[in-house]
Amino acid sequence: MKMSKQFLFTLMTTILLIAMLAACGEQSAQPTPQAEPVQEEPAPEEAVGAEEAAPAEEESSEAGEEIIIQHWYHQYGEDGTFEAAQRYAAEYSEQTPGVTVEVNWVPGDYFAALNAALLTEGGPDVFELQTADIARVKAGQLEPLDSLFEGVQDDFNATALSRVTVDGKIYGVPMIIDPQLVFYRKSALEEAGIEPPQTMDELIAAAAALDTGRVKGLYLGNDLGSASYLLYMSTFAAGTTMLDGNTVAFNTDQNIKMWQKKQELAQSGNLLVGAPTEWWDPSALVDGLAHMQYIGLWATPGMLAAMGDDLGVMPWPAVDDSAQPAVFIGGWNQSINANSPHKQAAMDYVKWLWIENTDIQQDWNLSYGFHVPPRKSAATSADPLKSGPAAEVLQLMDEYGATPSVLWTGAMDSAYIDAHSEVLLNGADPTEMLNQAQTAVQAELDSLLNQ
Amino acid sequence: MAVQNSTYDTANLAQKKNRARRDALSFWIFVGPLVIGLMLFVYIPIVWGFILSFFEARNTVSPTQYVGLTNYIELFKDPRFFDSLVMIIAYSIFIVPVTFALSLGLALLVNSVSRGQGFFRTTFFIPVACSYVIASVVWKMSLFNGLPSGFANNILWWVFGANPVAWINTTDPPLYWIVLVTVRLWLQTGFYMIIFLAGLQEIPHSLYEAAAVDGAERGWKTFRYITFPLLRNTSISVLLLLFIEAVQAFDEFRNILGGGGGTSIAGGTQILARPPLVYLYNVAFQDQNYGRGAAGAFIIAALIVLVTVLQGRILGFGKREY
Amino acid sequence: MKTGRYFQSFWLYALLIGLAIVYLIPYYIIARNALMTQREIAAFDWILWPSQIQWRNLIDLFNDPIAPMGIGLKNSAIVSIFQVAGQLIVTSMAGYGLARIRYKWADAVFFLVLGALMVPAAAIFVQTFLVVAEMGWVSTMQGLIIPPMFYVFSAFIFRQFFLDFPQDLEDAARVDGLGHLGIFWRIVVPNSTGIFVALGTIGLIRAWNSFLWPLVVGQSRDTWTVQVVLSTFMTAQTINLPALFMGAAVGILPMLVIFFLVQRYIVEGVKTTGIK
Numbered sequence A: 001m002k003m004s005k006q007f008l009f010t011l012m013t014t015i016l017l018i019a020m021l022a023a024c025g026e027q028s029a030q031p032t033p034q035a036e037p038v039q040e041e042p043a044p045e046e047a048v049g050a051e052e053a054a055p056a057e058e059e060s061s062e063a064g065e066e067i068i069i070q071h072w073y074h075q076y077g078e079d080g081t082f083e084a085a086q087r088y089a090a091e092y093s094e095q096t097p098g099v100t101v102e103v104n105w106v107p108g109d110y111f112a113a114l115n116a117a118l119l120t121e122g123g124p125d126v127f128e129l130q131t132a133d134i135a136r137v138k139a140g141q142l143e144p145l146d147s148l149f150e151g152v153q154d155d156f157n158a159t160a161l162s163r164v165t166v167d168g169k170i171y172g173v174p175m176i177i178d179p180q181l182v183f184y185r186k187s188a189l190e191e192a193g194i195e196p197p198q199t200m201d202e203l204i205a206a207a208a209a210l211d212t213g214r215v216k217g218l219y220l221g222n223d224l225g226s227a228s229y230l231l232y233m234s235t236f237a238a239g240t241t242m243l244d245g246n247t248v249a250f251n252t253d254q255n256i257k258m259w260q261k262k263q264e265l266a267q268s269g270n271l272l273v274g275a276p277t278e279w280w281d282p283s284a285l286v287d288g289l290a291h292m293q294y295i296g297l298w299a300t301p302g303m304l305a306a307m308g309d310d311l312g313v314m315p316w317p318a319v320d321d322s323a324q325p326a327v328f329i330g331g332w333n334q335s336i337n338a339n340s341p342h343k344q345a346a347m348d349y350v351k352w353l354w355i356e357n358t359d360i361q362q363d364w365n366l367s368y369g370f371h372v373p374p375r376k377s378a379a380t381s382a383d384p385l386k387s388g389p390a391a392e393v394l395q396l397m398d399e400y401g402a403t404p405s406v407l408w409t410g411a412m413d414s415a416y417i418d419a420h421s422e423v424l425l426n427g428a429d430p431t432e433m434l435n436q437a438q439t440a441v442q443a444e445l446d447s448l449l450n451q
Numbered sequence B: 001m002a003v004q005n006s007t008y009d010t011a012n013l014a015q016k017k018n019r020a021r022r023d024a025l026s027f028w029i030f031v032g033p034l035v036i037g038l039m040l041f042v043y044i045p046i047v048w049g050f051i052l053s054f055f056e057a058r059n060t061v062s063p064t065q066y067v068g069l070t071n072y073i074e075l076f077k078d079p080r081f082f083d084s085l086v087m088i089i090a091y092s093i094f095i096v097p098v099t100f101a102l103s104l105g106l107a108l109l110v111n112s113v114s115r116g117q118g119f120f121r122t123t124f125f126i127p128v129a130c131s132y133v134i135a136s137v138v139w140k141m142s143l144f145n146g147l148p149s150g151f152a153n154n155i156l157w158w159v160f161g162a163n164p165v166a167w168i169n170t171t172d173p174p175l176y177w178i179v180l181v182t183v184r185l186w187l188q189t190g191f192y193m194i195i196f197l198a199g200l201q202e203i204p205h206s207l208y209e210a211a212a213v214d215g216a217e218r219g220w221k222t223f224r225y226i227t228f229p230l231l232r233n234t235s236i237s238v239l240l241l242l243f244i245e246a247v248q249a250f251d252e253f254r255n256i257l258g259g260g261g262g263t264s265i266a267g268g269t270q271i272l273a274r275p276p277l278v279y280l281y282n283v284a285f286q287d288q289n290y291g292r293g294a295a296g297a298f299i300i301a302a303l304i305v306l307v308t309v310l311q312g313r314i315l316g317f318g319k320r321e322y
Numbered sequence C: 001m002k003t004g005r006y007f008q009s010f011w012l013y014a015l016l017i018g019l020a021i022v023y024l025i026p027y028y029i030i031a032r033n034a035l036m037t038q039r040e041i042a043a044f045d046w047i048l049w050p051s052q053i054q055w056r057n058l059i060d061l062f063n064d065p066i067a068p069m070g071i072g073l074k075n076s077a078i079v080s081i082f083q084v085a086g087q088l089i090v091t092s093m094a095g096y097g098l099a100r101i102r103y104k105w106a107d108a109v110f111f112l113v114l115g116a117l118m119v120p121a122a123a124i125f126v127q128t129f130l131v132v133a134e135m136g137w138v139s140t141m142q143g144l145i146i147p148p149m150f151y152v153f154s155a156f157i158f159r160q161f162f163l164d165f166p167q168d169l170e171d172a173a174r175v176d177g178l179g180h181l182g183i184f185w186r187i188v189v190p191n192s193t194g195i196f197v198a199l200g201t202i203g204l205i206r207a208w209n210s211f212l213w214p215l216v217v218g219q220s221r222d223t224w225t226v227q228v229v230l231s232t233f234m235t236a237q238t239i240n241l242p243a244l245f246m247g248a249a250v251g252i253l254p255m256l257v258i259f260f261l262v263q264r265y266i267v268e269g270v271k272t273t274g275i276k
Helices: A005-028 A081-095 A110-118 A134-138 A158-162 A186-192 A200-210 A228-236 A253-267 A297-310 A343-356 A358-366 A376-380 A388-400 A410-426 A430-449 B006-052 B070-077 B079-111 B117-129 B132-143 B151-160 B176-202 B205-213 B220-230 B232-247 B251-257 B276-286 B290-315 C002-034 C056-063 C069-100 C106-118 C121-134 C141-145 C152-164 C167-175 C180-209 C212-217 C226-235 C241-272
Strands: A067-074 A099-106 A126-129 A173-185 A216-219 A290-296 A311-314 A327-336
Touching: A067 A081, A067 A110, A067 A343, A081 A099, A081 A343, A081 A358, A099 A110, A099 A343, A110 B276, A126 A343, A134 A430, A158 A173, A158 A327, A173 A186, A173 A228, A173 A297, A173 A343, A173 A358, A173 A388, A186 A200, A186 A297, A186 A311, A200 A216, A200 A253, A200 A290, A228 A253, A228 A327, A228 A410, A253 A410, A253 A430, A290 A297, A297 A311, A297 A388, A311 A388, A327 A343, A327 A388, A343 A358, A358 A376, A410 A430, A410 B276, B006 B290, B006 C069, B006 C106, B006 C121, B006 C152, B006 C180, B070 B079, B070 B290, B079 B117, B079 B176, B079 B232, B079 B276, B079 C002, B117 B176, B117 C002, B117 C241, B132 B151, B132 B176, B132 B251, B132 C002, B132 C226, B132 C241, B176 B220, B176 B232, B176 B251, B176 C002, B176 C241, B205 B220, B220 B232, B232 B290, B251 B276, B276 B290, B276 C121, B276 C212, B290 C106, B290 C121, C002 C241, C056 C069, C056 C241, C069 C106, C069 C141, C069 C152, C069 C180, C069 C226, C069 C241, C106 C152, C121 C212, C141 C212, C152 C180, C167 C180, C180 C226, C180 C241, C212 C226, C226 C241
Parallel strands: A067 A099, A067 A126, A216 A290
Antiparallel strands: A126 A327, A173 A290, A173 A311, A173 A327
16 A cells, blocks of 8 residues: 555654644643653541551652742732742742742632642642641541641640641641631711620621611622631531531521521621622722621731721621620641652741741731731730730630631532522522531531541 | 456455455544544543442542442432522523524524625624633623623613612622623624524525515515525524533633632622532532532533434434435 | 615614624723723723723733733643644544545444534533543643544534535546545645634634633643633732733734634635534
């Protein structure tokens, strides 16, 4: 058969095309992921005691070879944070020969991007999480970091540590603590002649009283308060938690009542809707679109600058007199990819950055927005947090602060938040929705613990 | 024709076999790459996903723990998945005829103008160059944003003297549907209009002339008895394409209503209108439940194939008419 | 009656012009907002066109640390061009093979391809992601370029087109001793520029505007395409509106240019295929 020139030409073009693609692929995916199929490590099949994932990986040859540590952050709203993160990375890279840290600043859907990346060989070495939840630990995504805490464990805020501790092992280093509450304009409440609300009924009344038409009473976000942290906070303020050991705890009469009250609030027309920014941005309060706003400590510098003494803060009101108000304690931690080829180098980096370097911790926590440093020694010496609303926040945090357990995973969040959104946005029945959520979450919990 | 005798036959046969073998090789050279690609990126994924859907696969894509039909059962019991199915069926039933009518209407209008056909045709077709993402940006951040500075709100004010409305966040009445539907109409009608135009221009003028002789002017009558029946093939293709696209809605819903769900920082407006694909994206990529996500995707794909086959049976796939 | 016809004609044109204006509004908005300041965009009274054109928005866009428009454009360009090239080569050859080459299993293969057409691409994205992830192609260029390359619709249109292709040309070439490949590359392709341009453009727009697949596969920042950049820009914690719209403008401009150059071919292409 004739080997026609055309055939050869076609063949060559195809080969050339593939070669070019491969070259492009190499260039843009640094560090280069291997082309062979990923060898997945089977999720540990033991019972609740989650052990370390596969036997420790070999470190890639250290001698003379440049190690690049991929460090992922979610996008922070405050100005200057990106530059700061890069600065720390540059500092470490300079003083550590053979190691360079690359910062990846992820806007938008951080968790979806992270999850996809963790499935492959080219995933980040160091990354942020909010809690080191049990699902991730079981899947062997996180490296135990107990060794980094030797001698300093007591100096860390207990609540913050509880968010990263699974079965007695620590899987993340707390970086910042974010208490969330409701901030308000004092003068507005005074004018309307009302005290800061302590219960949900008082909150509903306050929102109505403060609604002048042009300025709304309360801002919970454009989704009327469906966001996860507010949901947790209101659960605590209903006198219960989300999980109690191995069972769902949020389906109580008190919580049903809380959801009813929140539904009332959402349908009252006193909530600000269609604001140009979301609840995590203080513009609604500062620009006078609403008199009260659900937001966290981080926005305090901007709010203080604009409102000065007029800034007041209060915890989320209790469902009624039988419960206590609540403050949500959130925050971000740094974890290490258990499948990273540079685990030891990554651990050294994280230790330097978040445990040894108290200057950096102070800077990160206080220079751009306000967060509570997770190290007690750093927190007590943090001057900006010693006065004004910031100090109040710390007090309220100590008194009423709470956080979800590490058994709470993203999938449970989906179920719980969706049920809640149905109540707030689509007028669904709280009892029915809580039942639905309970079924879904219990199912998740069961399958997780029975693995 | 060649005279046949035994030696000639043998030679002929050998020649035929040779040609057949050459043809086989040529066939695979030509069609092979596509087949390989389809195998790799369509059929193997379907099989793999199908297999994975019988396993418990969280935070991993490798099947390790067999759980039988659990994923499917859980999905069918899942009110959220059910809601998304109901939603997309209702949505399709609405949007497909509307888009069909609008595209056909535009085609008829453009076709009946003698001057400027090119201009109008281009104008309605331009949105095709725009992506769903960019259109969502315009719709969400400018056309229908809730501020007084929004375009729609400006019109409300200047024409009706009405106050600004939060289009996307108002649930009573559900104004966000206006946003979602108009964006899809804008993006899609032009393309289908072109298809209809091509179909319209195939209809021989003689038919209309004959009708005119019989006293029927161009108008509803000619449309009903000449135009529409002759557009049958086109209509069927259009309906099928529209339906397949509608059921796979993702882009504008996710961009306008938000990523939402899970430990995402954004809130929960997604629940207002959540098509199955958006829900499955959450299940797979935010909840990291790949087994369940695969099961759900399989159900959706099966649903679409089923409806396609059904429509084929009922309406016919549209044979070429000679 | 003549007056009746003119009257009707007038309303027809009026309707069409009205619709045309409505259809052009989004593009007007993109252009307007891209050239204004944030304050002007947020102004209560609608500003028809900025008095001062803010070209600096373009600079701000590319300097924005959060929205890497430069990376997005580069990636989109690479992905689109390679994907379309691959699509045209693979699907045209497949279409020709299915249309012209006699083969025992041709029908079976045809049904295989037909089946893939019926499986909706977006409904198997999770499964395709699994395979691609196992191949190690997540957040890589090849992961973005190759899977969508096998655009069955394109293969079908090519097949329809080649079925109608005048066989005399091919027969003449065969007499001259050319094999299938020779006929294809030397005779058929050069005489089919219209359909190639039409399907190439459709493929290009499809690749450039694609969102779900690049979102799923190109999660890492350095593999973001323009659409992913814009989407994250929209949901970012802080939004610079003028830059966002400038981004939208930049994201749509290449497609508009190509569209204008080529739309005639697409219309012709649709006419000559069996889609209608």
